[in-house]
């Protein structure tokens with residue numbers, strides 16, 4: 001399994017680079033055995049045109065014959081080649097739609113499964129052949145049964161992501177208001193399917209112009225916010241889908257002010273706190289799928305620098321939650337660490353509140369422990385430390401006390417130019433605001449670590465500037481210039 | 493683990509515990525100044541998380557497909573008078589009930605896939621004031637939920653559905669009212685029954701289109717079974733696998749629509 005996963009991940013990475021990262025879901029009831037992956041076993045050889053045609057004709061005969069041939073057709077449509085043959089047959093989609101709108105429940109279900117198989121095709125032509133079915137798929141969202149609605153939703157979600165023509169048709173057909181009324185369903189399975197459709201729509205390349213404004217204009221955002229934090233104990237599927245939806249909306253910056261005014265930030269902060277307490281109770285299986293988009297939303301929303309959004313997040317517990325996630329996911333999902341640090345950067349960049357809390361909650365040692373994880377992590381950790389150091393001498397004094405220097409010396413010796421550069425920036429801030437740190441640095445192995453980089457074109461100027469400090473006597477501490485009342489004496 | 497107690501203690505402070513002097517710009521050669529980062533969709537920082545999300549989406553087969561065996565119950569038939577369908581699962585019954593008996597017009601017993609379509613049907617077919625009002629103002633509501641447009645006639649509405657909403661021109665749930673046949677419906681209970689979905693009564697009849705069909709249309713359909721609409725594409729297309737199916741399928745579909753249009 002890890003091998004398959006790694007191979008898949010490589011393929012997905014490549015697709016992402018080409019901006020073609022799409023995925024589809026397949027709902028397939030596995031009647032033969034419950035264990036194997038349904039997608040892997042293809043029962044028979046692909047059918048010939050004649051055979052497909054015969055099956056279609058048989059669906060027009062009596063009830064029993066119809067059921068049998070329809071279910072054969074459904075199985076046959078698991079083959080890509082059969083799918084292609086099917087859509088090339090004139091009138092085939094008409095017949096399938098006829099069956100799909102039948103009033104016999106099992107005929108309708110089986111026809112819906114056929115459409116679903118077609119929607120899973122990786123051939124855009126197959127998705128486009130389903131165009132005549134979309135208005136019916138929308139009509140049936142009002143729900144004949146949970147399973148049927150679910151099938152319609154996943155079929156729509158698959159079609160939507162495959163073809164722009166399908167999206168271009170579904171928008172005027174009213175998919176947004178259909179979803180907005182469907183989102184009031186009380187059924188988890190329906191809501192998860194709906195979140196899937198929406199997340200697929202929102203990933204479209206034209207989403208920020210054509211789709212997101214419509215979504216923001218509807219009642220969907222408020223429902224989404226509500227659903228993203230509901231029923232976490234029961235099942236996370238719904239929350240995961242809607243959290244990704246929110247991420248796609250937020251990162252395209254269409255109207256984040258609206259979401260902020262609806263209280264998205266405080267809602268998501270509370271959600272993170274709840275998730276952190278779940279993680280700390282070790283009920284964290286799969287939780288990273290939800291944590292990740294929530295972190296992203298908060299980070300990108302903070303980057304909006306909007307009036308009032310800082311107040312919505314100003315809660316020290318958020319820092320504790322982030323460190324809980326980072327410790328828990330460090331070994332298996334390093335991306336969570338990266339994304340937590342991104343948020344930490346956006347929290348500490350402008351807010352002395354969070355910088356101060358990092359020190360008083362004694363989170364610096366845990367932060368330093370992350371330095372060796374990866375290049376990206378080291379860069380982000382150093383940037384967060386710079387944010388704190390930049391806040392002035394009281395902060396630098398504290399950082400110095402927390403033994404930052406020895407970690408910096410070792411990371412400086414091991415790193416590439418970019419990480420080393422960030423390290424130099426941090427050292428400069430520390431020395432500037434708290435000269436005792438400079439003296440300490442040079443009595444430790446600091447000078448040798450600096451010399452290592454003195455010929456690097458990117459770094460040499462900064463290295464020289466720092467080395468000069470070693471030869472000059474320490475200037476009067478800038479802190480002494482600040483009124484002594486400003487230096488807190490009662491820090492823990 | 494670290495500081496978990498901190499989570500439960502609701503510490504909220506408005507001001508930092510440490511003073512922060514006014515920000516100074518970086519001094520060359522140093523260049524750092526704090527800034528909040530925005531990551532657009534394609535940012536490399538988001539790559540690993542995105543991959544994880546998509547692995548989850550594609551792996552979903554394992555958890556979702558393992559549909560638990562539906563509990564079979566002993567066979568029972570639909571309790572609605574006149575309906576004799578038999579079921580062995582509750583889901584099957586639920587689906588049947590919602591398809592045929594949930595959104596049913598109490599006047600003519602037609603069933604509709606949604607309450608919205610049923611409401612429109614009742615208004616247009618059975619509200620005695622409707623015709624009178626429709627002569628004075630636009631009364632035909634758009635069938636698309638969320639669209640508030642109204643039209644003078646069902647023909648205008650159909651044009652709107654096709655051009656604005658890109659609905660198929662033969663949308664099954666938009667059958668225009670035929671003045672004469674509708675009065676017949678409301679008067680003759682026998683005819684009402686035959687206008688019920690044909691699948692139930694005469695299940696052996698080749699019949700695809702089942703809902704919302706007047707008896708006349710039924711006969712038309714029966715005289716030209718849909719299976720005759722299916723045909724193989726021209727031979728030359730068969731040999732080329734890469735031809736976009738829209739080329740041969742699209743034309744076929746249009747022809748199909750046209751021939752249906754005439755009947756309506």
Ligand SMILES: [Zn+2]
Nearest residue numbers: 570572575577
């Ligand atoms: Zn019944």
Ligand SMILES: [Zn+2]
Nearest residue numbers: 597599600617
């Ligand atoms: Zn009626």
Ligand SMILES: [Zn+2]
Nearest residue numbers: 634636639641
């Ligand atoms: Zn309309």
